[in-house]
Amino acid sequence: xxxxxxxxxxxxxxxxxxxxxxxxxxxxxxxxxxxxxxxxxxxxxxxxxxxxxxxxxxxxxxxxxxxxxxxxxxxxxxxxxxxxxxxxxxxxxxxxxxxxxxxxxxxxxxxxxxxxxxxxxxxxxxxxxxxxxxxxxxxxxxxxxxxxxxxxxxxxxxxxxxxxxxxxxxxxxxxxxxxxxxxxxxxxxxxxxxxxxxxxxxxxxxxxxxxxxxxxxxxxxxxxxxxxxxxxxxxxxxxxxxxxxxxxxxxxxxxxxxxxxxxxxxxxxxxxxxxxxxxxxxxxxxxxxxxxxxxxxxxxxxxxxxxxxxxxxxxxxxxxxxxxxxxxxxxxxxxxxxxxxxxxxxxxxxxxxxxxxxxxxxxxxxxxxxxxxxxxxxxxxxxxxxxxxxxxxxxxxxxxxxxxxxxxxxxxxxxxxxxxxxxxxxxxxxxxxxxxxxxxxxxxxxxxxxxxxxxxxxxxxxxxxxxxxxxxxxxxxxxxxxxxxxxxxxxxxxxxxxxxxxxxxxxxxxxxxxxxxxxx
Numbered sequence: 001x002x003x004x005x006x007x008x009x010x011x012x013x014x015x016x017x018x019x020x021x022x023x024x025x026x027x028x029x030x031x032x033x034x035x036x037x038x039x040x041x042x043x044x045x046x047x048x049x050x051x052x053x054x055x056x057x058x059x060x061x062x063x064x065x066x067x068x069x070x071x072x073x074x075x076x077x078x079x080x081x082x083x084x085x086x087x088x089x090x091x092x093x094x095x096x097x098x099x100x101x102x103x104x105x106x107x108x109x110x111x112x113x114x115x116x117x118x119x120x121x122x123x124x125x126x127x128x129x130x131x132x133x134x135x136x137x138x139x140x141x142x143x144x145x146x147x148x149x150x151x152x153x154x155x156x157x158x159x160x161x162x163x164x165x166x167x168x169x170x171x172x173x174x175x176x177x178x179x180x181x182x183x184x185x186x187x188x189x190x191x192x193x194x195x196x197x198x199x200x201x202x203x204x205x206x207x208x209x210x211x212x213x214x215x216x217x218x219x220x221x222x223x224x225x226x227x228x229x230x231x232x233x234x235x236x237x238x239x240x241x242x243x244x245x246x247x248x249x250x251x252x253x254x255x256x257x258x259x260x261x262x263x264x265x266x267x268x269x270x271x272x273x274x275x276x277x278x279x280x281x282x283x284x285x286x287x288x289x290x291x292x293x294x295x296x297x298x299x300x301x302x303x304x305x306x307x308x309x310x311x312x313x314x315x316x317x318x319x320x321x322x323x324x325x326x327x328x329x330x331x332x333x334x335x336x337x338x339x340x341x342x343x344x345x346x347x348x349x350x351x352x353x354x355x356x357x358x359x360x361x362x363x364x365x366x367x368x369x370x371x372x373x374x375x376x377x378x379x380x381x382x383x384x385x386x387x388x389x390x391x392x393x394x395x396x397x398x399x400x401x402x403x404x405x406x407x408x409x410x411x412x413x414x415x416x417x418x419x420x421x422x423x424x425x426x427x428x429x430x431x432x433x434x435x436x437x438x439x440x441x442x443x444x445x446x447x448x449x450x451x452x453x454x455x456x457x458x459x460x461x462x463x464x465x466x467x468x469x470x471x472x473x474x475x476x477x478x479x480x481x482x483x484x485x486x487x488x489x490x491x492x493x494x495x496x497x498x499x500x501x502x503x504x505x506x507x508x509x510x511x512x513x514x515x516x517x518x519x520x
Contacts, residue, residue, distance in 0.1 A: 007046075007106075010042055010045070010046040011106060011108070011109075013038065013042040014039065014042055014043075014101075014105055014106075014108070015108050015109070015112060016038075017035050017036075017038040017039035017042060018035075018039070018108075018116060018514075019115075019116055019119045020034070020035035020038065021035035021036060021039070021502070021506055022116050022117075022119045022120040022123065022506065023119050023120065023122070023123040024123070024502075025120060025123065025158060025499070025502060025503055025506060026120070026123050026124045026127050026149070026150065026155055026158045026159075027123050027126065027127050027149050027150075028149055029149070029150065029498055029499065032498060032499065032502045033498070036094055036097065036098060036502075039098065039101050040097050040101060043100075043101045043104075043105065051104075052104035052105070053104065055103060055104045056100060056103050056104045059103050059513070060469070061465070061466035061469045061470055061512065061513075062099055062103040062466065062512075062513055064461075064462050064465050064466055065095075065099060065462055065463070065466045065508065065512075066095065066096050066099050066100070067458070067462050068092075068095050068459050068462045068463070069089075069092060069093075069095040069096040071451055071455050071458060071459060072088065072089055072092055072414050072451075073089065073414075075410075075411060075413050075414040075450055075451050075455065076089060076413065076414040076415065077413075078410065078413045079412070079413025079414045079415035079416050080412075080413065080415070080416055080419065081413075081415035081416050081418070081419060082415055083415065084415035084416075084417075084418070085413060085414040085415025085416070086415070087415075088414050088415060088417075089414065091496075091498065091501065092495075092501065094501060094502060094505045095501075095505055098505050098506065098509060099505065099508075099509055099513065102509040102513045102514050103509075103513045106517075107515040107516050107517040108514065108515070108516055108517070109516065109517055110516050110517055110518065111516070112516060113510070113514060113516055114169060114173040114174070116510070117165050117169060117173075117510075118169070118184075120158075120162065120165070121162045121165060121166055121184075121187050121191070124158060124159055124162045124191060124194075125187060125190065125191075127147075127148070127149060127155070128159075128190070128191070128194040128197075130148045130149075131146040131147065131148065131194070131197065131198070132194075132197070134146055134148070135197055141314045141315060141316075141353075142315060143198065143199040143200070146197065146198055146199070147198065150499040151497060151499055151500070152198065152200055153200060153202045153203070153488070153492055154494075154497065154499040154500050154503060155198065155200075155203075155499075156195060156198050156200035156202060156203025156204075156206075157202075157203060157206060157484055157485075157488055157494075157500075157503065158503060159191050159194055159195045159198065159203060160195055160203050160206055160207040160210065160484055161480060161481055161484055161507070162187070162188075162191045163188050163191045163192055163195070163207065164188075164210065164214075164476070164477055164480035164481075165477055165480075166184045166185070166187045166188035166191065167184070167185070167188045168476055168477045169181075169184040170182070170184035170185040170188065195207060196364075199364050199368070201365070201368045201369070201372070202488060202491060202492065204365060205487065206483070206484045206487045206488050207484070209483050209484075209487045210479075210480045210483040210484050210487075213479065213480075213483045214476060214479065214480060215230070215234070217476075217479065218230075219231070244366070244369075245369070248366065248369055248370050248373055249373050251284060251285070251358075251370065252282075252370065252373040252374050252377050253282075253377055254282070254285045255280060255282045255285060255287060256282075256285055256286055256287060258277045258287060258290065260275065260277050263275050263277075263290065263291075264291075267293045267296060267333075267335040267336065267337070268335070268336075268337055269293075269296060269335070269336055271293050271295055271296055271335070272293070273290075273291050273292060273293055273333075273335070274289070274292045274293070274294065275289070275290050275291070275292075276289035276290070276292075277289075277290060280381060281378070281381070282328070283325050283326075283328040283329035283355070283356055284328075284329045284331070284356065284357075284358065286328045286329070286331055287328070288324055288325055288328045289324075291333035291334055291335065291338075292324065292334045292335075293333075293334060293335035293336070294320075294334075296335045296336040296339070297309070297323065297327075297334055297335065297336070297338075297339050298310070298320075299336075300336055300339040300340075301319070301323060301339070304347055305319075305347055305350075305351060306351075307319050307351050309323070313350065313351055313352065313353045314351060314352050314353055315352070315353030317353050319350065319351075321355075322350050322353055322354070322355050323350050325355040325356065326346065326349065326350050326354065326355055326356065326357060327339070327342070329355070329356040329357045329358065330346075330357050345360070356370070358370070359371075372390050375388040375389075375390040375391045376390065376391065376394070378391065379391035379394060379395075383431070384431045385430070385431065385432055386431060386432060392432065392441075393441045393442075393491060395425070395428070395430050395432055396421070396425075396438060396439065396440050396441050396442075397440060397441070397442055397445060398424070398428050398430075399421055399423075399424025399425045399427070399428055399430065399440070400420070400421070400424055400440035400442065400445040400446070400448075400449050401424070401445070402423070402424040402427040402428055403420035403421065403423055403424040403427075403449050404445070404448050404449055404452075404453075406420075406423065407452065408452060408453050409452045409453065409454065410451070410452045410454075410455070411448065411449060411450045411451040411452035411455055412449055412450060413450065414450055414451075416450070417439055417440075417446065417449060417450060418436060418438075418439075420449045420450075421434070421438050421439055421440065421449075422434045422438075425438070439493055439496065440493065441491060441492060441493055442489065442490060442491060442492070442493070443489035443490075443492065443493050443494050443495060443496070444456065444460075444489060444490070446493050446496065447459050447460075463508075466512055467482065467511075467512060470512055472511055472512060475511065477511065478511040478512075481507050481511065485504060
């Protein structure tokens with residue numbers, strides 16, 4: 001076999017491995033793994049290590065990025081949980097290996113990068129059809145089930161990025177090809193719809209943040225008159241959003257004034273009411289634990305629903321609590337007369353785990369914000385985070401801060417995230433019983449817990465410096481990716497999962513280090 005032919009085979013495998021990884025990101029953990037194995041094995045068999053390592057060591061930006069992995073190795077040396085630390089090193093290996101392969105390999109053919117992005121967007125689209133089928137058939141109890149192959153949140157990040165990639169491709173990459181340009185615009189529009197369908201608040205927030213940053217970037221180059229109108233529109237949107245947030249928070253925290261001496265003692269059927277005005281939980285301003293005749297609503301509920309009153313609804317939550325909250329949100333007394341006011345749609349809503357009648361009327365972003373505010377308020381009242389994801393995150397963040405204060409300079413070590421989390425939860429006297437999956441759920445806090453404040457700052461520098469050095473912050477798709485990644489790390493350990501890490505490393509390499517040959 002001639003050298004040129006052998007080189008072309010390796011280049012084909014290299015290009016195919018990258019495409020397989022792009023396709024696997026939203027669709028298959030297996031493809032993510034096997035594609036990276038193929039890429040590295042091909043790199044090994046190809047040879048030419050002298051040239052490859054010269055490329056690597058002459059690329060200062062790549063070396064700084066790879067140093068993120070070096071921080072993990074150093075912190076393993078003082079980790080008490082060596083086995084888990086080694087496991088963490090194994091999962092973070094793409095930071096080193098994928099970057100090594102991309103930086104040191106020969107350039108791909110001209111025009112390849114835009115088709116690589118189309119492969120990614122096509123995979124997102126195919127996954128969206130699976131989600132659409134589940135959505136239309138209603139064969140799910142939780143919106144997380146709309147992501148059939150990877151984490152719901154990680155998928156939403158990829159969908160958000162795909163919108164920007166397709167819009168950019170339509171306007172620039174395919175500007176001379178009307179057919180592909182229209183296809184890219186169509187995919188961008190559909191992916192916006194898909195992002196909304198996924199009901200991921202994290203996905204919507206990172207998408208909104210990226211839109212805001214790109215909008216502000218565009219203002220810098222806009223004409224003064226257009227800039228004035230744009231700023232006016234931005235201020236109006238900000239005021240409207242602030243008003244909405246204020247209204248939702250007020251709705252969550254407002255309560256009716258109650259005079260305990262004036263509360264009626266019995267229902268129309270002669271059964272005693274239970275009144276607990278000291279419990280200040282409310283729905284739409286009405287106290288949940290006033291005018292409760294549990295005997296009457298238990299009987300009435302069990303006559304019309306297949307979900308037992310003392311059992312669980314479709315979300316795995318107590319029917320009783322959901323029904324009490326739902327009836328309270330309607331301003332009804334929790335007795336037989338109040339129950340008679342419920343329609344079949346109301347019964348179905350309670351069975352589905354909907355706890356406030358407004359949730360059947362509002363668009364889902366308002367519902368999700370209201371639920372988040374309710375969780376925060378509930379945590380503020382009870383200091384109990386059990387059963388609610390947002391309040392649990394707050395508890396994890398507090399625990400992480402305690403762990404950081406214990407070892408602020410060098411951190412706990414690569415393998416000690418569980419030990420640090422358990423220490424922090426005990427330190428804040430958390431009501432949560434520690435489980436192995438409990439982590440900070442904030443990537444910045446996770447870095448600081450493991451590597452200390454200096455280690456965290458170095459990792460952030462290693463993520464920013466290469467892009468700054470290569471002047472990539474002017475490139476719209478990279479800026480969108482960067483904002484999506486960094487905002488997502490505020491409430492997620494984004495790169496602690498294989499899907500999140502692969503997403504991070506693949507696109508970082510795609511935008512910064514993947515080179516195209518100047519000619520075919």
